[in-house]
Amino acid sequence: AQSVTQLDSQVPVFEEAPVELRCNYSSSVSVYLFWYVQYPNQGLQLLLKYLSGSTLVESINGFEAEFNKSQTSFHLRKPSVHISDTAEYFCAVSEGSQGNLIFGKGTKLSVKP
């Protein structure tokens, strides 16, 4: 069965500092990987996805994630965070034959001035 582990429940960081949110998954078959972001009192929004091809994927607001098959990881990184990046970030996985997503428990990113 698939599962997703987000190793940090909370990550506090100062503005303009780099950040890495860690995500590991377990699956016996090929997977598709996603990061979603949830701002306070809002629904989930897709941040970026890995479906196939290049293992490094980027979002439009400066986040990137790298699919590492050998380490079964899909860590999210940003070289310089802004106050507006404060949100909860969810890593998710789906297997090739299924449409539903299995989510990790989320990481709350708190960016301080």
Next chain:
Amino acid sequence: DSGVTQTPKHLITATGQRVTLRCSPRSGDLSVYWYQQSLDQGLQFLIQYYNGEERAKGNILERFSAQQFPDLHSELNLSSLELGDSALYFCASSVGHGSGANVLTFGAGSRLTVL
């Protein structure tokens, strides 16, 4: 606006009662998914429908049921409510069903409080 519409946004009810949450998928999407988000369990997949048919089932309680109608909107029925059912319920939609490459678009959620 994601294009996925959920009503009501907030709902307060008492234990033992029954409620219905409604979801209209994004235009063109045929699949609807229901998720429950609570502080202790995180985001849990409940159930998926594709073009009116049930496609996948997750951790959905027997007290809960769902359906997708011919116009593709979906309803999640929660009955014999307990305090522990208090949560945020999300609906998501996607174009297809069986491929893990489908991208899910989420609604803003319905917050249920059971007193």
